[in-house]
Amino acid sequence: MGTVFSLTPPSSTGGSWTEAVLYRFAGSPSDGSNPFSGVVIGSGGVLYGTTRLGGSLDNGTVFSLTPPVSPGGSWTESVLYNFTGASDGNGPEGVVIGSGGVLYGTTSGGGNPICDFGCGTVFSLTP
Numbered sequence: 001m002g003t004v005f006s007l008t009p010p011s012s013t014g015g016s017w018t019e020a021v022l023y024r025f026a027g028s029p030s031d032g033s034n035p036f037s038g039v040v041i042g043s044g045g046v047l048y049g050t051t052r053l054g055g056s057l058d059n060g061t062v063f064s065l066t067p068p069v070s071p072g073g074s075w076t077e078s079v080l081y082n083f084t085g086a087s088d089g090n091g092p093e094g095v096v097i098g099s100g101g102v103l104y105g106t107t108s109g110g111g112n113p114i115c116d117f118g119c120g121t122v123f124s125l126t127p
Helices: none
Strands: 003-008 018-024 032-035 047-054 062-065 076-081 090-097 102-109 122-125
Touching: 047 102, 062 090
Parallel strands: none
Antiparallel strands: 003 018, 032 047, 047 062, 047 090, 062 076, 090 102, 102 122
16 A cells, blocks of 8 residues: 655765665555655655545555654654545646745646546645
């Protein structure tokens, strides 16, 4: 279903990078699946991203991952938006953070019903 991970550089030249899985998607209606693009880092180290599938209607999600309170703890995933596949689109492709913490992104489908399977949308989510 996909993961969000981090890579920590080696402490000395030529050493190995260290991977840590921050979150594993379950693909359930309360979760997303198939993250398609990278994450962006917001205020307080919160990560934001999208999943192409999953969510309440299986049309993708915008999610946040809040860092653990103490080192080594679990990251907390929250679905911020579930796409319906209608005028709001489906299959989100990623997000960027704008002024005031507004998230902007695009979808690969949905939106205009004139196109087969929709033409996609440009969206914004305000905190």
